[in-house]
Amino acid sequence: MRIGIIGAGAVGGFMAGHLARAGTDVAVLARGPHLAAIREKGLTVESQGETWTSQVTASDKAADLGEVDVIVVTAKGPALPVIAEAIQPMLGADTPVVCAMNGIPWWYEYKRAGGTDAPIERLDPGAVVWNAIGPQRAIGCMIDCPAAVAEPGFVRHVAPRKGSFTLGEPDNTESDRVKAIAKVIEEAGMGAPVTTNMRRAIWIKLLVNASRSPLGVLTGSTERGLAENPETLAVTMAIMREAQAVAASHGIEVRIDQDRQSDPSQRSLHRSSMLQDWDLGRPMEIDGIVRIIQDYGRSAGIATPVLDTVSALLGEKARAAGV
CATH class of the missing domain: 1.10.1040.10 (N-(1-d-carboxylethyl)-l-norvaline Dehydrogenase; domain 2)
Incomplete structure (x- = not known):
């Protein structure tokens, strides 16, 4: 499975470092000094008393990274409209997009019982993300991974427990795609419980x-x-x-x-x-x-x-x- 990490800062860098160490093909979309450091020295992660450096494919242009099997977006909400357009070269016909972010996500009303099944203007003005990515690609993700970028190219995880990413479908089904992604994450040493009540x-x-x-x-x-x-x-x-x-x-x-x-x-x-x-x-x-x-x-x-x-x-x- 080839996994694209969008926004490889604290949380994204943590995940990318674990996946790469486990042998997963990781493509990282990053920018600035963090990207420069990853290209020059690799991506270093400190977690639970261990420190390691992994080499990952990294660029600030999605076209350089190409199509992936799964995209994990760890960027913050304000950046999503730009990101939604930028990642188009990485999307295959059925590439799911894991939305690893805090707060109510842009896809929240999609297939919600009693909901609108429509974009939320507050979170996605003009439905830019909804239209560019498509809610059918969305997989919810609740992050439990206190981390910070200690310096460019170096991510420090500050909790004694392993980082965890709870995954779930917007329609609350336990899909094959979610189980497959969870398996890869868990095999890389992180937690990835699957829930049928993502909201x-x-x-x-x-x-x-x-x-x-x-x-x-x-x-x-x-x-x-x-x-x-x-x-x-x-x-x-x-x-x-x-x-x-x-x-x-x-x-x-x-x-x-x-x-x-x-x-x-x-x-x-x-x-x-x-x-x-x-x-x-x-x-x-x-x-x-x-x-x-x-x-x-x-x-x-x-x-x-x-x-x-x-x-x-x-x-x-x-x-x-x-x-």
């Missing part, structure tokens, strides 16, 4: 991201720091409860473990991907992680006052900084 997996992670990532940007604090301060902890728990109510309006029940979520020892010193984007002056996934919850809440008549306040502050901070 629930997305909301479980979204409750965490929405309650911590925006506050991390607003305060500069790590996830553990937010839990150590009783006042910021109260805000994170309030946002989780608001998002939980919105998920329930979609028929998705997400349990909140109050004790675990309130225990600083259960949180890492990791700087969230949104905070990493802020640090680097890159656009943040505010729409997919924050504003879409507000949209769905308003549509269902569910108030989200704490999230509304945090969203306003985060949006103004981004606007003032021009990101």
Whole structure:
């Protein structure tokens, strides 16, 4: 199986490094100093006490990489319209596209029970991604892989557990294509559980991201720091409860473990991907992680006052900084 990794930063680089070490044919679409370092020295990954370097095919042009059997997009939501057009040379007639990203994905309404079966304007203005990739190619992916680019060409995984990528079809079937992709990922030393309720997996992670990532940007604090301060902890728990109510309006029940979520020892010193984007002056996934919850809440008549306040502050901070 030939796998294309689009956006080989922290998460994409982690996956590419594992796959390449296992002998999988990996084609990486990257750019800038990270691409230059990968070409010159290879892709280095540090994870669970191991460090290794793999040679991967890498380019900033999809035409150089050619057609692949599977594409894994690990780039952030704001970059997707450009990426959707750029990866066309890598798409075969039936190439699936694994959407490994935080927040509500662009394909979310596709075959959702009670949904619109249409693009979401907030996440995919003008249906650019929907039309360029096609929702029938989409495979959902929930990421559990705290990682960061330590320096160009070098990805550091900062959790004691192995990185994991939960996979699922938009229609909740357990398809052959998902099982085949999961097998390759697992054989490379990563986790790849297959779910028949992908949207629930997305909301479980979204409750965490929405309650911590925006506050991390607003305060500069790590996830553990937010839990150590009783006042910021109260805000994170309030946002989780608001998002939980919105998920329930979609028929998705997400349990909140109050004790675990309130225990600083259960949180890492990791700087969230949104905070990493802020640090680097890159656009943040505010729409997919924050504003879409507000949209769905308003549509269902569910108030989200704490999230509304945090969203306003985060949006103004981004606007003032021009990101």
